[in-house]
Amino acid sequence: MGHDHEGRVSRRGLITGIGSLSLGGLFTVGADATSDPDTYAKATALFARAQTCRLTPSTMQGPYYFETGTIRSDLREDRKGVRLRLALKVQDGATCRPLPGAVVEIWHCDAAGLYSGAETESLSVLGDSSQVKIDAGKKFTDMKPSDRKRYLRGVQIADSGGIVRFTTIWPGWYPGRTVHIHAMVVVDDKRALCTELMFPEKVNGRVLAAAPYLEHEKKRDTYNGNDPMYKDDMMTHVTQDGDGYLAVIVLATDQGLDTAHDV
Numbered sequence: 001m002g003h004d005h006e007g008r009v010s011r012r013g014l015i016t017g018i019g020s021l022s023l024g025g026l027f028t029v030g031a032d033a034t035s036d037p038d039t040y041a042k043a044t045a046l047f048a049r050a051q052t053c054r055l056t057p058s059t060m061q062g063p064y065y066f067e068t069g070t071i072r073s074d075l076r077e078d079r080k081g082v083r084l085r086l087a088l089k090v091q092d093g094a095t096c097r098p099l100p101g102a103v104v105e106i107w108h109c110d111a112a113g114l115y116s117g118a119e120t121e122s123l124s125v126l127g128d129s130s131q132v133k134i135d136a137g138k139k140f141t142d143m144k145p146s147d148r149k150r151y152l153r154g155v156q157i158a159d160s161g162g163i164v165r166f167t168t169i170w171p172g173w174y175p176g177r178t179v180h181i182h183a184m185v186v187v188d189d190k191r192a193l194c195t196e197l198m199f200p201e202k203v204n205g206r207v208l209a210a211a212p213y214l215e216h217e218k219k220r221d222t223y224n225g226n227d228p229m230y231k232d233d234m235m236t237h238v239t240q241d242g243d244g245y246l247a248v249i250v251l252a253t254d255q256g257l258d259t260a261h262d263v
Contacts, residue, residue: 046237046248055093057231064115077151081169083244093252098162103186107153113174117145178227193253198234
């Protein structure tokens with residue numbers, strides 16, 4: 001986890017030979033110059049608030065997932081938006097102990113509501129919101145990417161404390177869904193959890209009211225309160241972090257379930 005590595009590798013291969021970082025090193029390796037100097041203290045305080053022994057709710061993986069196998073912490077590429085640092089702690093839902101070596105993959109849309117690898121598909125939804133029919137019980141298979149773009153997608157390996165970190169942008173939105181980030185946890189080469197990360201509406205409103213989010217032509221129709229996937233235990237703990245935000249959450253998984261397919 002100490003460095004970003006580009007290229008596709010197997011999930012089991014991701015774990016081999018990757019060193020771990022303490023929480024103190026979480027935001028110093030590859031950190032950008034705009035970060036607050038007290039980000040470490042903020043992350044520590046937020047994790048203290050985020051501690052839980054409840055299983056994280058699982059969701060469907062959605063229509064835009066495919067395995068990228070790309071180890072990197074900075075997912076932004078050329079996407080414009082408010083910087084968002086994520087710190088996710090993975091733990092065993094039964095023992096509440098951290099799961100070092102767990103593979104965590106995240107993916108989400110950009111400020112305009114587009115997914116990389118699926119721009120054509122997500123553009124069609126933006127153009128015709130009647131296509132959005134959310135079925136919480138629906139099963140999805142991994143999609144075949146329709147383009148070569150991979151922004152806002154990436155993989156990290158949990159350190160000795162079960163922690164991974166990403167730098168991305170605040171997600172945008174699209175019809176029928178609130179602001180969210182998809183997350184998948186793989187333990188021992190098995191999909192142990194597929195879930196979503198949610199954000200406080202107060203902060204969503206503040207971010208989406210500015211460029212480039214404000215350029216979204218359609219009026220937002222779905223919020224946390226009426227989103228079909230939203231659950232309180234998906235809510236991240238968020239604080240200001242320089243010119244962006246820091247969000248943390250604990251992901252507690254039942255290692256015996258393949259929840260990415262069982263929902």
